Amino acid sequence: VFYPKQYTLLMFKKLIGFIFDIVQVVIFAVSIFLFVYFLILQPHKIKGASMEPNFHNEEYLLTDKVTYRFMREPQRGDVIIFKAPPKGTDEYIKRIIGLPGDVVLLRGNKVYINNELLEEEYLTEDVLTKQGKFLKNNSPFIVPFGSYIVFGDNREHSLDSRAFGSITVDKITGRAFFVYWPPSEIGLIKK
Numbered sequence: 001v002f003y004p005k006q007y008t009l010l011m012f013k014k015l016i017g018f019i020f021d022i023v024q025v026v027i028f029a030v031s032i033f034l035f036v037y038f039l040i041l042q043p044h045k046i047k048g049a050s051m052e053p054n055f056h057n058e059e060y061l062l063t064d065k066v067t068y069r070f071m072r073e074p075q076r077g078d079v080i081i082f083k084a085p086p087k088g089t090d091e092y093i094k095r096i097i098g099l100p101g102d103v104v105l106l107r108g109n110k111v112y113i114n115n116e117l118l119e120e121e122y123l124t125e126d127v128l129t130k131q132g133k134f135l136k137n138n139s140p141f142i143v144p145f146g147s148y149i150v151f152g153d154n155r156e157h158s159l160d161s162r163a164f165g166s167i168t169v170d171k172i173t174g175r176a177f178f179v180y181w182p183p184s185e186i187g188l189i190k191k
Helices: 004-039 067-071
Strands: 041-045 060-064 079-083 091-098 103-107 110-113 147-151 172-181
Touching (some): 067 172
Antiparallel strands (some): 079 091, 079 172
8 A cells, every 4th residue: 555655755766767767868879979970970061062063062971080090091082071271160072182292283274193194083074173372283282291182073163272282181070971962862972
């Protein structure tokens, strides 16, 4: 036989236990989310047209933060997200063109790496790579060690290394590897 006071106390204990269980689940879920978000994968939204026709404004993609930390160095053709110079407050999406130690040369609206024409299968043949404030026509640039040259796929409308120079590896957020929105574009990102 329960008395009203004992019943109220029992219900209060069950309510406290229920609330404690919910708080534990929420803390656990938030911890997993933060672990994944800061150390493994991060979603990004493309803003602008600098990577068209391969990536479009308002597309969503996932950035892999593990590959460059533990598995391999960035490679030519990788699509990366990085902290944009000079302030490093905005993040840009671009493609790696020049690796540390490479000699990058713009000549005849084409890109040459170590005196060889860069084959860029991800671009149409009519794309012109014009000079910028930093990379000038017929002026070879040796990429410093620990740095990369990055260009947008939409060369006519891209603020990239031609304007601001090389970026250092510590500015790279990660490698873009999967488009998940819109549904018509879902898939792995290829070089």
